[in-house]
């Protein structure tokens with residue numbers, strides 16, 4: 001190792017000098033200082049280079065290094081009476097790419113996260129099927145498997161922002177979302193195993209899905225969706241689901257509100273109508289201006305948010321090159337385009353998608369600008385493959401009034417001040 005350093009030290013130093021010089025012109029302060037006095041982090045032998053590091057097996061299951069211990073889920077205490085029936089939020093302001101690590105993916109429980117062993121797991125399919133069936137976990141593993149990346153967004157995400165800017169951070173305004181690669185069996189496969197002849201005409205049939213937790217979180221799903229892209233999933237991002245996300249088996253209902261993604265899935269009943277359960281009547285319906293409520297608003301419409309800069313991720317480097325980044329998604333398909341505005345929606349610039357949008361999965365966008373150091377009203381606006389464009393708050397309120405909680409997909413504004421700090425403000 002030392003011979004490599006000695007051998008290449010000179011040329012590497014020359015390269016670094018060149019890089020710093022090039023950087024100085026564009027990026028200013030920090031890099032210019034580095035070009036001046038010697039940097040002890042480079043010139044002095046550091047502790048980490050004078051001893052040995054941890055051997056393998058120091059952490060049989062690795063966790064993030066302690067310097068990243070602020071990248072965690074957080075809840076908002078006053079939102080719910082206790083943490084048993086509550087929600088916390090993904091630290092989207094601190095993540096990049098699109099895959100949400102399970103360990104910081106938001107949780108939403110109605111009666112707490114239960115501990116259910118694979119050995120104790122049973123999944124029943126009953127109702128209008130040819131043969132009612134019960135599967136063990138081991139049975140599920142013997143059906144053909146698929147892998148798909150999908151986002152799961154709670155319908156209440158951004159629900160506190162209807163009346164005005166309220167929560168100060170992308171984690172809190174938009175963090176009821178995660179995006180994982182699921183491995184599992186299609187619901188269609190299991191329904192066909194039980195046989196749907198007994199159900200007759202499938203066009204008016206439903207399935208009722210419920211979990212093994214005390215809340216059961218039962219929801220009705222039209223048969224058309226059940227036979228389309230719904231997954232009975234047992235792995236997320238390659239490993240077993242975490243307890244809090246429904247271990248050992250959860251339902252994945254792509255593009256549809258998180259409430260339907262039943263965790264600890266225990267029963268699927270084929271029915272000739274919807275159940276109209278608590279979770280689809282008193283909750284997860286959208287009350288309009290005139291006091292009536294819309295039901296069956298399952299799809300999560302196109303939405304986006306700038307994750308950095310944002311209140312929890314201020315600009316700390318001053319004027320010059322700035323990477324603006326964020327997330328966009330649509331429950332109706334792939335994101336095709338994201339625009340960014342720095343002046344509260346008067347002018348828009350098309351951002352760069354990190355890769356082509358994938359159906360019902362998060363897209364990462366970037367816009368690299370040369371920030372002049374003056375205040376910005378940062379917004380992003382998503383377009384999806386159906387041609388739908390994310391609405392402003394005013395546009396959404398015209399249709400929905402102010403009595404709604406769920407399905408707020410309006411354009412978000414961050415007021416980025418000259419000092420780089422950002423605040424949640426309303427520009428409608």
Ligand SMILES: Nc1nc2c(c(=O)[nH]1)N[C@H]1C(S)=C(S)[C@@H](COP(=O)(O)O)O[C@H]1N2
Nearest residue numbers: 106107108109110154211217245258259263
């Ligand atoms: N069995 C069961 N399934 C459930 C819930 C629940 O409380 N119990 N909460 C639902 C709600 S409202 C949401 S938004 C998602 C959240 O999934 P997560 O906890 O994996 O983020 O799970 C859904 N599935």
Ligand SMILES: [Mo]
Nearest residue numbers: 154155258259
């Ligand atoms: Mo939810």
